[in-house]
Amino acid sequence: MIKKILKKNIPELLNDNKFWSNSFLSITKHRLYSHYLNPCLDDNDVVLLLALKNGEIVGYMGVFVDYINIEKKNVKVGWLSTWWVHQKTKGSGIGRSLLISMYESFKGRIGVSQFTPLAKRVYDRSGYFQTLQKNYGYKFVFRSNLDVVFPLINNKFNRVRGLLSFFDFILNIPINIKIVFHKINLKINKDIKLEYVNSIDKNLNDFIKKHSSNYLSKKNINFFNWLKAYHWVQESPLKSYTTYKDYFFSMNSEKFNIYFLKIYKLSELIGFLVLQRKDHQLKVLFVYYDKSYSNYISKIILLHCFKLKVKELICYDDQINIKIKHSFNFIYYRSRLKESIISKKFGDIDFSKYNINLGDGDCCFA
Numbered sequence: 001m002i003k004k005i006l007k008k009n010i011p012e013l014l015n016d017n018k019f020w021s022n023s024f025l026s027i028t029k030h031r032l033y034s035h036y037l038n039p040c041l042d043d044n045d046v047v048l049l050l051a052l053k054n055g056e057i058v059g060y061m062g063v064f065v066d067y068i069n070i071e072k073k074n075v076k077v078g079w080l081s082t083w084w085v086h087q088k089t090k091g092s093g094i095g096r097s098l099l100i101s102m103y104e105s106f107k108g109r110i111g112v113s114q115f116t117p118l119a120k121r122v123y124d125r126s127g128y129f130q131t132l133q134k135n136y137g138y139k140f141v142f143r144s145n146l147d148v149v150f151p152l153i154n155n156k157f158n159r160v161r162g163l164l165s166f167f168d169f170i171l172n173i174p175i176n177i178k179i180v181f182h183k184i185n186l187k188i189n190k191d192i193k194l195e196y197v198n199s200i201d202k203n204l205n206d207f208i209k210k211h212s213s214n215y216l217s218k219k220n221i222n223f224f225n226w227l228k229a230y231h232w233v234q235e236s237p238l239k240s241y242t243t244y245k246d247y248f249f250s251m252n253s254e255k256f257n258i259y260f261l262k263i264y265k266l267s268e269l270i271g272f273l274v275l276q277r278k279d280h281q282l283k284v285l286f287v288y289y290d291k292s293y294s295n296y297i298s299k300i301i302l303l304h305c306f307k308l309k310v311k312e313l314i315c316y317d318d319q320i321n322i323k324i325k326h327s328f329n330f331i332y333y334r335s336r337l338k339e340s341i342i343s344k345k346f347g348d349i350d351f352s353k354y355n356i357n358l359g360d361g362d363c364c365f366a
Contacts (some may be wrong), residue, residue: 001050001051001052002097002098003049003051003052004046004048004049004101005046005049005050006043006045006046006047007036007047008044009037010032010033010035010036010047010164010343011036013302018334020235021286022057023246024246024248025247025248025251026048026050026057026241027048027060027062027082027247028232028247028251030230030232031232031251031317034226034365035047035048035065037226038065038294039231040076040223041085041201045060045065045156046063046066046078046102046304047063048060048061048062048063048316049061049062049098049198050354050360051085051089051094053089057231057289058089058094058317059085059089059094059095059098059175060082060083060098061082061083061101061102062081062082063080063082063096063106063110064078064362064365066076066079066361067217067218068216068217068276068365069216069218069354070346075109075154075327076109076112077106077342078102078106078109078110079112079113080099080111080113080125081278081362081365081366082249083095083099083119084248084249096123096126103128107345108128108343108344108345109346110342111340111342111343112340113340113361114338114340114361114366120241120339123341125226127183128340128343128344129268130342130343130346131339131340131341131342132340132341132351133336133339133340133352133354133356134338135316135338135340135356135358136316136322136335136336136337137314137315137316137321137335137336138314138315138321138325138333138334138335138336139306139312139313139314139333139334139336140312140313140315140333141311141312141330142305142311142312142329142330142331143168143175143179143310143331144168144172144311145168145311145312146165146171147161147164147165147168147281148163148280148311149285149314151164169251173282182302182306183303183306184274184279185329186327186329188296188299188300188304190237191333192265192296192300193263193264193265194261194262194264194300195261195262195264195346196259196260197260198228198229198260199260200224200225202221204269204271205220206346207269207272207288208272210290211272212288214342214355214356215356215357215358216351216355216359217356217360219286224260224274226256227274227364227365228258228260230285231256231365232251232366233252233256234253234256235254236253236254237254239252239254239275246348246360249366250366253278253279255278256278258274258275258277258278258285258296258364259277259304260272260273260274261274261275261290263296263297263300270289270290270293270313271287271288271293272286272287272289273284273289273290273300273301274287275301275304275355276362277308278311280304280311281311281312281313282301282304282308282310282312282313283312283314283315283359283366284312284315284320284342284356284358285357285358285363286357286364287317291319294319294323296347297306297323298324298327299323301315301320302324304330306334314358315358316336316338316357316358334349338358338363340360340361345365
């Protein structure tokens with residue numbers, strides 16, 4: 001049995017003690033409440049599917065509801081966000097039932113903005129999807145990150161993460177000295193001013209609109225104000241004491257924030273950045289700017305990396321990446337591929353003519 005949780009069901013579910021006392025979480029409360037306030041969501045839109053067997057939850061699928069602009073028309077789409085099935089039901093078809101139900105709930109208008117290679121194979125076998133876009137970006141590494149890289153290669157390294165962190169500390173001593181000189185070289189002209197904001201006003205909204213004419217997902221005041229106020233990930237300095245292990249997706253991070261940054265040259269607004277800091281990493285989620293000022297934008301992003309003492313930067317903007325590569329303000333870099341897929345329901349639309357930000361889909365939240 002597949003149970004649909006609609007927007008109008010959320011207030012009741014938030015107060016359902018039985019649901020929240022389960023041995024694992026199908027969603028977090030702050031994530032569920034964020035869905036409830038999604039400006040794109042209508043009362044009868046699905047936010048979560050629960051697979052039930054003998055009254056027990058044995059699987060779930062979440063979705064992020066958004067609009068994309070195709071041929072100058074806004075079309076509602078459901079981006080698949082979480083998909084989990086209990087191991088004891090392996091081979092029962094519950095995972096596919098969840099996917100079919102979500103597909104039907106959105107009349108076929110679904111997509112996936114990020115996924116693992118294993119999930120991609122499942123999506124391919126379903127026959128529902130086609131490639132939306134393949135976006136190429138870079139991961140720039142500024143500090144030794146053995147305690148991050150090694151556990152990703154093999155889970156056994158988690159046992160010696162403390163030792164890896166110690167090696168990072170030693171290796172980063174000369175690197176931190178080098179970064180001091182990088183910061184001096186990145187000095188910004190006095191006519192450049194920054195303004196950190198926590199909401200979007202009309203003038204900024206007009207600037208975003210001006211610089212996103214060919215974007216697949218055109219963001220506005222309502223979206224950005226919602227993004228800033230209702231994160232899916234909560235900053236949790238004492239993360240180890242939380243219930244983060246009860247949820248199989250992002251829930252808590254020791255350090256987490258989303259920065260809205262307006263950039264001025266004299267009194268002229270020349271750029272707007274949305275940066276996400278999550279533990280050791282900084283991501284450029286959205287960037288809107290006059291292309292002639294890409295040098296300033298790249299310097300400001302690098303200065304954030306050094307000031308926040310992050311180890312990595314993820315960016316998919318071509319011009320900014322070129323500037324950063326030429327600056328040599330990093331230890332090394334790796335190319336990255338962000339592949340997104342969308343339902344064949346959308347037909348033979350040429351999606352290559354649209355620009356896609358790293359933060360599009362659920363990537364700005366998840």
